[in-house]
Amino acid sequence: MADGTTRDHIVKAADELFYRQGYEHTSFAHIADAVGISRGNFYHHFKTKDDILGAVIVERLANTREMLAQWESSNEHPFDRIRAFIHILIANRTEIMRHGCPVGTLCAELAKLEHASQAAANELFTLFRGWLGRQFTLLGREAEADALAMHLLASSQGVATLANTFRDTAFVEREVERMGAWLAAEVPQH
Amino acid sequence: MADGTTRDHIVKAADELFYRQGYEHTSFAHIADAVGISRGNFYHHFKTKDDILGAVIVERLANTREMLAQWESSNEHPFDRIRAFIHILIANRTEIMRHGCPVGTLCAELAKLEHASQAAANELFTLFRGWLGRQFTLLGREAEADALAMHLLASSQGVATLANTFRDTAFVEREVERMGAWLAAEVPQH
DNA sequence: GACATTTTAGGACGATTGTCCTAGTGAATT
DNA sequence: AATTCACTAGGACAATCGTCCTAAAATGTC
Numbered sequence A, B: 001m002a003d004g005t006t007r008d009h010i011v012k013a014a015d016e017l018f019y020r021q022g023y024e025h026t027s028f029a030h031i032a033d034a035v036g037i038s039r040g041n042f043y044h045h046f047k048t049k050d051d052i053l054g055a056v057i058v059e060r061l062a063n064t065r066e067m068l069a070q071w072e073s074s075n076e077h078p079f080d081r082i083r084a085f086i087h088i089l090i091a092n093r094t095e096i097m098r099h100g101c102p103v104g105t106l107c108a109e110l111a112k113l114e115h116a117s118q119a120a121a122n123e124l125f126t127l128f129r130g131w132l133g134r135q136f137t138l139l140g141r142e143a144e145a146d147a148l149a150m151h152l153l154a155s156s157q158g159v160a161t162l163a164n165t166f167r168d169t170a171f172v173e174r175e176v177e178r179m180g181a182w183l184a185a186e187v188p189q190h
Numbered sequence C: 001g002a003c004a005t006t007t008t009a010g011g012a013c014g015a016t017t018g019t020c021c022t023a024g025t026g027a028a029t030t
Numbered sequence D: 001a002a003t004t005c006a007c008t009a010g011g012a013c014a015a016t017c018g019t020c021c022t023a024a025a026a027t028g029t030c
Helices: A006-021 A028-035 A039-045 A049-073 A078-091 A093-099 A102-113 A118-138 A142-166 A169-186 B006-021 B028-035 B039-045 B049-073 B078-091 B093-099 B102-113 B118-138 B142-166 B169-186
Strands: none
Touching: A006 A028, A006 A039, A006 A049, A006 A093, A006 A102, A006 B102, A028 A039, A049 A078, A049 A118, A078 A093, A078 A118, A078 A142, A078 A169, A093 A142, A093 A169, A102 A118, A102 A142, A102 B006, A102 B102, A102 B142, A118 A142, A118 B142, A142 A169, A142 B102, A142 B118, A142 B142, A142 B169, A169 B142, B006 B028, B006 B039, B006 B049, B006 B093, B006 B102, B028 B039, B049 B078, B049 B118, B078 B093, B078 B118, B078 B142, B078 B169, B093 B142, B093 B169, B102 B118, B102 B142, B118 B142, B142 B169
16 A cells, blocks of 8 residues: 555546546546556556456455544544534535545446446445444434434435435535434434 | 337346446447347447436436336325335335435435536436425425435435445335334325 | 666567458348 | 439448556566
8 A cells, every 4th residue: 555656546446437438538648647657557557447447346344444443433423523523514515526436436337337346346335334323322312223324325316316416515515414413313312 | 118128128128237237348249148149239229338328317307207107196105105105115126225225325326427418317316306305395294394205215225235235125114114113204194 | 887677668478358341141022 | 114312231440448468677586
C-alpha cells in the first residue's frame, strides 16, 4: 500500500477510473494513460484486468476497515458515530452527485456482469452493515441492530442514487436531516 | 409497439438484456442471438446502438406512463395508489434481487458513461416523482408533496440496491412494511 | 566492474466491438 | 408478368479489447 511504487499507482488510478466511469468501461489504455506507463507493462504487475479489480477491492476494504476501526476506537458516543456515517453523504456529496456511491455502483455493476469479484465487493457493504449493527447494539437496540443497520444503509443508498440522477444538493441535505431525526427517534435515550 | 414486427422484437430483447446485463455489456451479437436475426440486419432498423437504447427508453417511458395513468384514473384512494407503488418492490422482488431496479441501474450506468440518453432515462424517475407528488397533493400535503415523493423514491431505490446485493427476501418485506408505516404516519387522515 | 534480477516499452496476437456495404429474397403494387 | 420496395443474410471494415511475448533499460548484488 506504500505510495510510490508503480503497482500502487496502477491501483490508485484504476480505483478512481472504476468509480468515475465504471469497471467494464475502463480499459487498460485508460489506466495506462492515467498512470503514464505503457500498456504492455501491466502484465508484470497484474496478470489480468480482474486482478486489478481484485486489488482495488482489497484496497477499498482495507481503507474502509481502517476508517471504521478509527471511528470505533474513538471515545465518541455510538450515537455520534452513526451521525458521522450519515454525514458521509454531506462530506462526499459532490462526488456522489457526479458518480453515485462508490460501493453501491460497483456492486450493482458487478452483479450485472455476474463477475467473480461480486462477493468481495459485497463485503464492503457487509463491513458497514456490521459496524452499524454494533453501534446500535451499544445503543441498547441489540435485538433489531442488524435491521436498523440495513435500513440506514438502504436510506443512504437511495439518497446516493437519486442525488446522482437529479444532482440536487438541497435534496441530499434534506434527507440527511431526516435520517438524523429518524436516528434520534429510534435511539431517544442517548 | 405492436408485437410481431422485427423492430419490436429487437427493442424487447434489448430491453431485457440491457436490464439483465447492462447496456454497455450487451452487444449486437447478444441481441441478434436473442431475436434470431443476423447482425447485419440491424442497420435497416437502427442506425446505431445508441438508437436502440433510445427506442428502449421510449418504450419504457410509454409503459410507465400508461401504468401510472391507469393507477391515477382508477377510483382508488391516493393512499392506496401509493401503497401500490410501494408494493412494486414485493411484486418484482425476484427480478430486483437478481438485477436491481430497472430504472435506477440504467440511470446509474448511463451517468458513468456520460451517455447522451442520460436525460431521457432520468425522465423515468421524473415520471414516478411527479406521479407520487400528485398523490401526496391529493392527500393534502401539497406543500411537501415533492419532498415526500423524493423520499419515497429514495427509499425504494435503497431497498432495491441492498436487495440486489444481499438477496434477502425478508429484508425487502421488512422495509416495505416500514414504508407502509411511514406513509400511514405521514398521511394519518386517510 | 561483472553479473543477475526487476522493471519497462513497444508491439504482436486473436477475438470482439459497432458500423456499414452489397447481394439477394420475398411480397406487394402496377 | 414486370417492377418496385421493404427486408434480410453474410461478411468486410477499422478500431479497440484483454492478453502475452520479447528485448532493452534500470536497478541491485557480489
